[in-house]
Each structure stands twice: as C-alpha cells, then as structure tokens.
Amino acid sequence: MEPPEITPFDRGLVVGLLIGEGSFGGDGKQPQITLRMHVRHESLFRWLVALFPRTRLYGPYSHGDRSYYQWMARGPALVEDVLPVLEQGLTPELDGYAWERLAQMCERYAGYIARVRSRAGA
Numbered sequence: 001m002e003p004p005e006i007t008p009f010d011r012g013l014v015v016g017l018l019i020g021e022g023s024f025g026g027d028g029k030q031p032q033i034t035l036r037m038h039v040r041h042e043s044l045f046r047w048l049v050a051l052f053p054r055t056r057l058y059g060p061y062s063h064g065d066r067s068y069y070q071w072m073a074r075g076p077a078l079v080e081d082v083l084p085v086l087e088q089g090l091t092p093e094l095d096g097y098a099w100e101r102l103a104q105m106c107e108r109y110a111g112y113i114a115r116v117r118s119r120a121g122a
Helices: 008-021 039-051 075-089 096-108 110-121
Strands: 022-026 031-038 056-063 066-074
Touching: 008 022, 008 031, 008 039, 008 075, 022 096, 031 039, 031 075, 031 096, 039 056, 039 066, 066 075, 075 110, 096 110
Parallel strands: none
Antiparallel strands: 022 031, 031 066, 056 066
16 A cells, blocks of 8 residues: 655654654564654544554553553554655754664664565565
8 A cells, every 4th residue: 555645744744743752663573663642632643644554553542640642653664654754854963862763773673674675676
C-alpha cells in the first residue's frame, strides 16, 4: 500500500512531533518509533495513521490518572514510509540530540533496514 502524498507541511509536522515527543528504538529484531501523548491529541494520531496507513495506533490506555494513545511505526512501515521523511527533514543542525537518537537506531538496525530496502527495490 502506497502512503498518501505527503506535503511539505506534513513532513515538517511529522519531523517536529517526532523530535519533541518521539522515541527511537527497537525490540532487538527491528527498529521502531513510538509516539505517546495524551488522549486529547487523538485527532493528531488519527492524522498520522491516515498519513502512514501501515503504522499502528494503540489505546486509549489509562494508567493512574494518565490517559494516552501510543502510535508505533515499525518494520516496513517504518523503513519505507516514516524513515525517509525523517532522513530528509531531521539534521544535526536542526536538533542534534534527536538526530543522534535516530542515527543510533539506524546504526543498531542497519542490517534490518538494508534488507527491507533491498526487498522494496526488487
């Protein structure tokens, strides 16, 4: 499934959200990006899923007095859909800390990312 056309505004908003609120990591086998925010941001999460249909939205969850949604991009959805947006928009000059977290994730999962990209190009 091809993601919808992503506008420059969309790219900027995604990069900004993930710089400020995203978590770059993985499960030991594949990389993942997680975004967790209060339920009042539900429409923003729905927009993300519409923009990147292969990503997943979980929740709402309630722990104590906190209610939140969690959006996750992993596997081919991350590598083929979300990662190119970050690679084009996130630079060390824009936010060195977030860029370093992204670079560490990409380095740790370089083999996985390369395999997904080679399959996509085949």
